[in-house]
Amino acid sequence: MKARVHVTLKNGILDPQGAAVKHSLGALGFEGVDRVRQGKIIELELSETDTAKAEEQVKNMCENLLANTVIEDYSVEIL
């Protein structure tokens, strides 16, 4: 079973990398980009076959390592 974790900065946390990407898009002539937020995708291959258990496992991984919940939100997708 595969899982995909999205880690993004919480709203209200300044994202200087996103701001730099937005600036660069503007410099390339891409118009109408109001905001850019940069995050991470982490893909996991799990031996667990039960979807609910897998989701629980991955959430636990997010809380303990994959995300820093002081500044980041995460979402878990079981594929």
Add this chain to the structure above:
Amino acid sequence: MRAAVIQFPGSNCDRDMAVGFDRASGDNNRAQLVWHKESNLPKDIDIVGIPGGFSFGDYLRCGAIAARSPIMRSVIEFAKKGGYVIGICNGFQVLTESGLLPGVLMRNSNLKFVCKDIELKVKTTKSAFTNAHKIGDVVTYPVAHHDGNYTADTEILKALHGDDRIAYTYVNNPNGSVDDIAGILSDNRRVLGMMPHPERMNDPALGGVDGNKLFESIASALVSA
């Protein structure tokens, strides 16, 4: 003073830190270097140093993987029992990631790696790390980091200010950290995290000796039998 300095893959200035401890305590080769895969600290340690560098290549987040290494369980336990811990640069990031210090160190606001000598103001003398100073003393230490932009929520900042837990601030903020914070103390004042490198400025051959004050403070506070 019996010091242990933790080494992760990608640590730097770990030996400089050990030399700093040894010189201040007047006892050569006493500080012990401890590999991250060890599960226990040496016995009768007075202070643990977590050095700078780019542990585990800064993968995932700076300090995140080091903070979950076997030795850190022992360091966390040591700190919770009232042990002294100092984390410098990447060591500060490891301390926030391990929950021993509040807040987080984010990418520098101008996105640039900053590497230069900078001035810091000593904000409190009520700690084992800064007791040899006077409040307002200005020291020059090198900084070398990409993620030194300290951030915390308003509640944490209120506690840091209210409880006199800000150890150092930048005179000219190089990374966008909130309230110019360069170093903070834990609530029991025994854990210090700071971005600048005192151990890189404690010998005339390195360009200055300002860093000696920090190690001397520690040595005088932690005189061991």
